[in-house]
Amino acid sequence: MAVQINPSILSADFARLADEAKAVEGADWLHVDVMDNHFVPNLTLGVPVVESLARATDTPLDCHLMIEAPDRWAPQYVEAGAGSVTFHVEAAAAPVRLAREIRAKGARASMALKPATPIEPYEDLLPELDMLLIMTVEPGFGGQAFLDIMLPKIRRTRELIDKHGLELWLQVDGGVSASTIERCADAGADVFVAGSAVYGASDPAEAVRALRNQAEA
Ligand code: DX5
Ligand code: ZN
Numbered sequence: 247m248a249v250q251i252n253p254s255i256l257s258a259d260f261a262r263l264a265d266e267a268k269a270v271e272g273a274d275w276l277h278v279d280v281m282d283n284h285f286v287p288n289l290t291l292g293v294p295v296v297e298s299l300a301r302a303t304d305t306p307l308d309c310h311l312m313i314e315a316p317d318r319w320a321p322q323y324v325e326a327g328a329g330s331v332t333f334h335v336e337a338a339a340a341p342v343r344l345a346r347e348i349r350a351k352g353a354r355a356s357m358a359l360k361p362a363t364p365i366e367p368y369e370d371l372l373p374e375l376d377m378l379l380i381m382t383v384e385p386g387f388g389g390q391a392f393l394d395i396m397l398p399k400i401r402r403t404r405e406l407i408d409k410h411g412l413e414l415w416l417q418v419d420g421g422v423s424a425s426t427i428e429r430c431a432d433a434g435a436d437v438f439v440a441g442s443a444v445y446g447a448s449d450p451a452e453a454v455r456a457l458r459n460q461a462e463a
Contacts, residue, residue: 248436249431249436249437249438249458249461249462250274250275250415250436250437250438251273251274251438251440251444251454251457251458251461252273252274252275252276252277252308252417252437252438252439252440253270253273253276253277253439253440253441253444253445253450253454254277254278254279254388254419254439254440254441254444254445255267255276255277255278255279255299255441255445256277256279256290256388256441257388257389257441257442257444257445257446258445260291263295263298263299263302264299264302264303266445266450267299267302267303267305268303269450269451270305270444270450270451270454271304271305271451272451272454272455273305273444273454274305274306274437275305275306275307275308275329275330275437276299276303276305276306276307276308277308277310277419277439277441278291278296278299278307278308278309278310278328279310279312279388279441280292280296280309280310280311280312280313280323281312281313281385281386282312282313282314284313284314285312285313285314285334285336285337285385286312286385286386287386288386288387293319293322293323293326294326296309296323296326296327296328297326297327299327300326300327300328301327306329306330307327307328307329307330308328308329308330308332308356308439309323309328309330309331309332310332310358310379310419310439311323311331311332311333311334312334312385312386313334313337314337315337315339316333316334316337316338316344317333317338317339317340317343317344320333320344320347320348321347321348321351323353324348324351324352324353325351328353329353329354330353330354330355330356330376330377331348331353331354331355331356332356332357332358332377332379332417333348333356333357333358334357334358334359334360334385335357335358335359335363335368336359336360336363338357341357341368341371341374342371342374345357345371345374345375346374349376354376354377355374355375355376355377356375356376356377356378356379356415356417357371357375357377357378357379358378358379358380358381358385358419359378359379359380359381359399360381360384360385361381361382361383361384361393361395361396364399365378365380365399365402365403365406366402369406369410372406372407372410372412372414373410373412375414376413376414376415377414377415377416377417377437378403378407378414378415378416378417379417379418379419380396380399380400380403380416380417380418380419380435381396381419381420382396382418382419382420382421382422382426382430383419383420383421384420385419385420388441388442389441389442389446390420390421391421392420392421392422392423392426393420393421394429396418397429397430397433398433400416400418400430400433400434400435401433401434403416403434404416404433404434404435405434407434415436415437416434416435416436416437417435417436417437417438417439418430418435418437418438418439419439420439422438422439422440422443422457423440423442423443423457424443424456424457424460427440427457427460427461428460428461428463430461431460431461431462438457438461440453440454440457443457444457
């Protein structure tokens with residue numbers, strides 16, 4: 247399983263997004279955190295910024311929607327140029343219909359679980375998805391401490407993916423750094439979001455390479 251490193255622009259300088267995207271060329275995807283101050287207690291950016299960012303970089307955009315009413319909004323992020331759109335199952339009214347709509351519009355469909363949301367009720371939905379995101383912090387802010395207690399959920403999800411023989415990618419997001427990425431990889435994650443560990447480094451591109459080496463080890 248190929249390792250992918252997705253820097254989160256939540257930790258970048260929002261006034262210099264195009265340059266910040268270029269600073270991590272070599273990354274697999276650019277992770278774009280959309281927050282609406284309702285689903286999470288923070289507010290970031292929306293469709294127009296994603297449209298501009300998609301024009302400004304060749305790195306595909308991995309949009310993580312931490313918003314209410316993703317059924318209404320997610321398709322607009324595909325139209326804005328996102329290559330992958332993640333909605334939270336806690337907010338989606340009709341997750342299967344939404345995943346199918348995202349795929350039909352031409353993007354990868356992904357579903358996220360907050361720390362307290364179990365994977366088991368969603369086992370039968372996995373074939374509808376291209377990626378599953380397990381949050382390893384409570385969504386809303388960068389720079390929080392990694393929740394070790396999520397490792398068993400990552401492991402159980404990997405077992406379900408393998409049991410069904412699915413190609414599904416397994417993403418982790420929150421507190422992923424040099425000191426936690428190996429535990430995530432051991433548990434079965436293959437797509438790693440890192441905000442502060444990349445943009446807090448003096449050389450973000452080097453931080454991406456270092457994280458990749460660690461996850462592959
Ligand atoms: C948190 C966001 C994350 C955030 C991760 O709600 O979904 O993508 O940017 O930041 P770090 O890597 O600093 O925990
Ligand atoms: Zn995120």
